[in-house]
Structure formats: C-alpha cells, structure tokens
Amino acid sequence: ILAGPHDILKLYNPQGNIINISPQLSPNSPHCCYKLEVVAADCNSELLGTELAVALGFDLSSMEKRLQSLEKKILTEAGETPAIVHEMKSQVESFREKLENVEHLSWLGLFKDLSEATNKPSPFYHKRTLRKTREECEHVKEKFLQMSSLEVSEDVRQYLKTPTFDNWQWEDAEIMVLLQVMYADLDFISAFNIEPEVLQQFLYEVYQRYNNIPFHNFKHCFCVTQMMYGLIWLTDIRSKLDSIDLLTMLTSAVCHDLDHTGYNNAYQINARTELALRYNDISPLENHHCAVAFEILEKNECNIFRNLTIEQYKRIREGIIKCILATDMLRHNEILNKFKSILPEFDFSNKDHKDLMMIMIKVSDISNEARPMDVAEPWLDCLLQEFFNQSDMEKLEGLPVTPFMDRDKVTKPSSQTGFIRFVLFPLFIELANLFPCLEQHIIDPVRKALDYYTEMEKALETEKQNRTQSDKTGKSDILSVVTGTVPLETLRVKCLAQGHDGSKWDLNL
Numbered sequence: 001i002l003a004g005p006h007d008i009l010k011l012y013n014p015q016g017n018i019i020n021i022s023p024q025l026s027p028n029s030p031h032c033c034y035k036l037e038v039v040a041a042d043c044n045s046e047l048l049g050t051e052l053a054v055a056l057g058f059d060l061s062s063m064e065k066r067l068q069s070l071e072k073k074i075l076t077e078a079g080e081t082p083a084i085v086h087e088m089k090s091q092v093e094s095f096r097e098k099l100e101n102v103e104h105l106s107w108l109g110l111f112k113d114l115s116e117a118t119n120k121p122s123p124f125y126h127k128r129t130l131r132k133t134r135e136e137c138e139h140v141k142e143k144f145l146q147m148s149s150l151e152v153s154e155d156v157r158q159y160l161k162t163p164t165f166d167n168w169q170w171e172d173a174e175i176m177v178l179l180q181v182m183y184a185d186l187d188f189i190s191a192f193n194i195e196p197e198v199l200q201q202f203l204y205e206v207y208q209r210y211n212n213i214p215f216h217n218f219k220h221c222f223c224v225t226q227m228m229y230g231l232i233w234l235t236d237i238r239s240k241l242d243s244i245d246l247l248t249m250l251t252s253a254v255c256h257d258l259d260h261t262g263y264n265n266a267y268q269i270n271a272r273t274e275l276a277l278r279y280n281d282i283s284p285l286e287n288h289h290c291a292v293a294f295e296i297l298e299k300n301e302c303n304i305f306r307n308l309t310i311e312q313y314k315r316i317r318e319g320i321i322k323c324i325l326a327t328d329m330l331r332h333n334e335i336l337n338k339f340k341s342i343l344p345e346f347d348f349s350n351k352d353h354k355d356l357m358m359i360m361i362k363v364s365d366i367s368n369e370a371r372p373m374d375v376a377e378p379w380l381d382c383l384l385q386e387f388f389n390q391s392d393m394e395k396l397e398g399l400p401v402t403p404f405m406d407r408d409k410v411t412k413p414s415s416q417t418g419f420i421r422f423v424l425f426p427l428f429i430e431l432a433n434l435f436p437c438l439e440q441h442i443i444d445p446v447r448k449a450l451d452y453y454t455e456m457e458k459a460l461e462t463e464k465q466n467r468t469q470s471d472k473t474g475k476s477d478i479l480s481v482v483t484g485t486v487p488l489e490t491l492r493v494k495c496l497a498q499g500h501d502g503s504k505w506d507l508n509l
C-alpha cells in the first residue's frame with residue numbers, strides 16, 4: 001500500500017473487522033495477515049491529487065492556483081481584494097477541510113452530523129432492477145458486518161427512541177445496525193437467547209427481500225419499525241405487555257412489507273396477478289409479506305426465534321400474522337371501530353389487547369406525517385412516484401385507474417389533506433386517547449402538516465382560479481367579436497373567431 005504520513009488508514013483483522021492501530025497489536029503472519037486500506041488521502045499529494053481530480057470532476061489544486069492568480073490580477077488592477085474573492089477562498093477552504101476531515105467516514109464510529117440531512121431519495125428508480133442485485137447486497141452485507149461490532153453511541157441510541165428521527169441520514173448498512181440496536185435495547189437478545197450472527201443474518205435476509213421501489217422499500221421498513229420502537233418507549237408499554245408481545249410488534253414492523261413490488265392490492269386483483277390468484281383476492285400483498293417473513297424464519301441460520309419454546313413460537317407466529325394482515329388499509333375501519341369499542345374498558349391483561357398491537361403497527365405504518373416536515377415531505381414524493389407508476393401501468397394495460405393515484409388528478413397537497421383528515425387523525429386520536437402522552441409526539445406534528453398542506457392547497461386553488469379567470473377574459477374578448485354575448489359554458493362549437501387586432505383564431509371550445 002502506498003500511503004503517506006497525512007493519509008487516513010483503516011486496519012482489518014483476518015475476520016474483516018475494523019481494529020484500532022496501536023502498539024499493542026499482536027504481530028501478523030503470512031497466512032493470517034491484517035489488511036490495510038487507505039480511506040482518506042492527503043489532497044496535497046501529487047498522485048492522489050490527480051486521482052481526486054478525476055473522481056471529483058475537477059481539480060482542486062489547479063482551481064486554487066487559478067484563484068490565486070486571479071486574486072493577484074484583481075489586486076493590481078483594483079487596489080484591493082473584492083469581497084467575492086474572500087468568499088470564494090473560504091468556500092474552497094471549507095471544501096478542502098470537508099474532504100480531509102474524518103467526520104464523513106461515518107462507519108468509523110457511527111459518527112453522524114445529526115443536524116444535516118443526507119441521502120435524500122433519488123428519483124431514478126426506473127434505472128435499477130426491481131430485485132436487489134447480488135453485488136449490491138454483498139457490498140452492503142460486508143459493510144454491515146464490519147460495523148455491527150462497533151458500539152453505537154449513547155446519543156444515537158436515545159435519538160433512535162424519538163419520532164423525530166431522520167432516516168435520510170443513514171444508509172442501508174447503518175440502518176441494519178440500528179435495527180440490531182433496537183433488538184438489543186429492548187432486551188430481546190438476552191430474553192430470547194438470540195445469537196448475534198442469527199440476528200445479523202435475519203436482518204440481512206430482510207434487507208435483501210425489500211425491493212428497489214420508490215416507497216415500499218427497506219427505508220420504509222426501517223421508518224415503520226423505528227416509529228413502533230419510539231411508541232414502545234414513549235408509552236412505556238413495556239410495563240404493561242410481556243416481551244413476547246413486544247418482540248411480535250417489532251418483528252412484525254420489520255417484516256410488514258417484504259417483497260412489495262410497488263403495485264397495491266387493487267392492481268393485483270384487477271390485473272389478476274399470481275399473488276391475487278394465490279390468495280383469492282384476500283389481502284394478497286399482506287399475505288405475501290407475511291409468508292415471506294416466515295420463509296426467512298424457516299432457515300435455521302436466520303431464525304431469531306429458534307431458541308423459543310414451541311408454545312412461545314406459536315404465540316409469536318399468530319401475533320405476527322395478525323399484525324401484518326392488519327396493515328391492509330381495506331380493513332382500516334373494521335379494525336379502528338373494534339378498537340374504539342373496547343377502548344372504554346381497555347384492560348392490558350385481556351387477550352383483546354392484541355388489537356392494540358394491530359393499532360400500533362397501523363399507526364406506525366402511516367406515520368410519516370407525524371415526523372418533522374423535512375423528513376416527511378420526501379416520503380410523500382416517493383409515495384406519489386410509486387402511485388403514478390402504478391396508474392401509468394393501469395392506463396397502459398387498460399385497467400381501472402385508482403383516482404388518488406392518477407397523476408392527472410392528484411396534487412401533493414390534495415393527496416394529503418383528505419388522508420390526514422379522514423384516515424390519520426381518527427386513528428391517531430384513538431391511540432392518543434389510550435396514551436395521552438402521545439398527543440404532543442404524534443398529534444401535534446400531524447396537525448401542523450395538515451395546516452401546511454391546507455395552505456398549499458389554497459395557494460394552488462387561487463393560482464388555478466386566476467388562470468381560469470384570465471383564460472375566460474381572453475376568450476370572451478374574442479367571442480364578442482363573433483357572437484356577442486353567448487355564455488361560454490353553453491357554447492360547444494368549433495368556430496373561427498377574429499381578435500381585436502384582426503387576427504384569426506381557430507377555437508375549439
């Protein structure tokens with residue numbers, strides 16, 4: 001390896017784990033050697049400078065030189081350095097600092113600058129394959145296994161328990177580490193004797209079986225699980241339910257959209273897909289997500305429940321099936337009404353508390369709007385993109401088009417205001433009735449989101465009216481030349497009109 005004294009290096013042991021470079025390291029041998037990797041190079045080094053220029057698309061040092069000569073020229077001509085030059089210089093400086101800094105190497109200690117969002121969704125999903133490729137998976141797996149032995153900081157662990165958590169800052173391998181943290185911090189590892197390798201293999205299989213689609217992807221799985229995790233802590237439900245119930249809830253969230261292909265149940269049924277045929281049009285997707293979950297758990301090396309008793313396993317399987325099937329929105333009112341009816345005499349020791357678990361996963365599944373606006377809004381773009389892909393396909397195949405998915409009918413705010421008023425609020429309010437502490441965490445942000453989209457909707461409406469108004473004025477101007485006072489709405493003829501300036505207009509009204 002070619003490395004200089006200012007380069008940053010990463011050292012791996014033969015198992016591929018990152019280890020500290022220290023004088024205490026035991027010596028290696030030819031058949032059992034450490035691996036050294038240069039992860040950040042000194043920008044001033046000639047060789048790496050050229051490599052960096054190629055990677056960045058521009059050469060930092062030549063840019064700096066050019067800036068210097070320009071500065072000199074301006075100084076001689078103008079007598080003083082203009083402010084813009086100072087500004088450009090400081091920009092170059094801060095960019096250099098960023099390049100040479102170790103902070104962006106988040107895997108080193110799961111460092112995160114939590115104030116800045118990264119990894120916002122890419123709109124180029126159509127360029128990728130639906131299923132993840134092997135290379136893609138293996139790369140992420142390697143990263144995940146390297147990181148999984150690192151301690152996650154206490155700050156991150158606490159942040160992970162809050163509904164304000166920003167998923168966009170984390171890449172897939174890191175997300176798997178965070179999921180691992182959830183299992184550990186809820187004490188599942190010790191309570192159910194889950195071996196770390198089994199949990200890792202399980203999470204990796206789950207990651208693999210979420211597809212490259214705009215919305216129902218691995219990041220959505222994480223968000224739903226993270227919200228469930230947050231709700232568990234916020235409501236202190238650990239004091240009321242046993243750990244089997246909690247394990248059921250968290251694992252259901254992890255598995256609830258496995259192998260989603262981006263087309264909803266209505267499409268599956270109308271297009272008579274394999275899934276619809278297999279499940280006789282009864283929640284084809286949810287049945288499939290659940291079946292894939294247990295397919296993964298059937299493999300011994302992935303079975304996080306393998307040390308449970310038969311009785312425990314039976315209970316957990318029953319619970320997971322119930323929870324995942326409850327995420328079919330077609331059953332929304334049925335489940336909500338049942339929950340409402342038991343709410344007045346809610347009793348955590350009653351077996352009916354299982355319905356509470358269904359409500360919790362339902363809330364988590366549609367909880368994006370309870371997150372901070374800059375986390376929630378990109379998710380809405382993702383959702384609409386998935387909807388539009390479906391409606392485009394429906395149009396192509398001559399299938400009925402679901403109105404709320406039609407790009408010609410839906411706008412961003414209009415898709416949200418109705419959904420929040422008629423679906424989100426009624427559901428969230430019932431859960432907050434049981435846990436009043438949730439009011440500030442999930443109801444208040446949703447209320448803010450509703451205000452935001454209502455305003456946006458109004459603005460769009462005004463704009464539309466203005467446009468129609470100006471269209472009308474324009475048209476009646478022309479019409480008056482030909483017909484006098486014919487009401488525009490009743491006129492459905494193609495006519496030749498003459499404008500004030502004498503030009504001819506071919507109107508199709």
Ligand SMILES: [Zn+2]
Pocket residue numbers: 216220224256257327365
């Ligand atoms: Zn979902």
